[in-house]
Amino acid sequence: MTPGILLFAHGARDPNWAIPFQRTQALLAEQPTAHGKVPVELAFLEFMxxxxxxxxxxxxxxxxxxxxxxxxxxxxxxxVRKDLPELMSQLQARHPDVAWRLAPAVGETDTLVQALARSAAELAGLTPKA
Known part of the structure; x- marks a missing residue:
């Protein structure tokens, strides 16, 4: 088993829109895992x-x-619910010897929801109560 991660974002006409996703890709690619560094690619639904x-x-x-x-x-x-499963089927047909796994959307994880709340509070100039 040789793992890889394929990050999937919407895409936009403005190239600056992709900067946070490119930073995410770079940070993830540098993180050591039990398998060493894992290859990480960033892909887009449209425009990019x-x-x-x-x-x-x-x-x-x-x-x-x-x-x-x-x-x-x-x-x-x-x-995520319609377009992505169809694309996943295309990947499976194209590379049948590869195990393709679809993770939940990052926005549905508790980790990101908490980070969004912290960021919103910081941007609003609020600090957590000690």
Whole structure:
């Protein structure tokens, strides 16, 4: 088993929109794991490249045999519930020897919800009660 991570974001026409996602990719790629450093690709649904299929192809080319797709969406709307499973099916058909796993949208994790609340409080100039 050689793991890889495929981050999946919506995409936008403004290239600056992708900066936080590119930073996320870079930070994740540098984190040591039980498997050493794991290859991480960032892919987009629209407007930006690479798309999910190309990002998956890159991880397979890097030798990954088990890839977790992590939607960088605040919630699981239509893109996560409808578009993404179809794209996952295309990846599975294209690379049947690879185990493709779809993680929940990051915005649905308690970790991110708490981080959003902390950030909102900081931006509002509020500090937590000691």
């Amino acid at each position: 490249q690479p798309d999910l299929i190309e990002g998956g192809d890159r991880l397979v080319k890097a030798g990954c045999t088990e890839v977790t797709v992590v939607p960088l969406f605040l919630g699981a709307g239509g893109h």
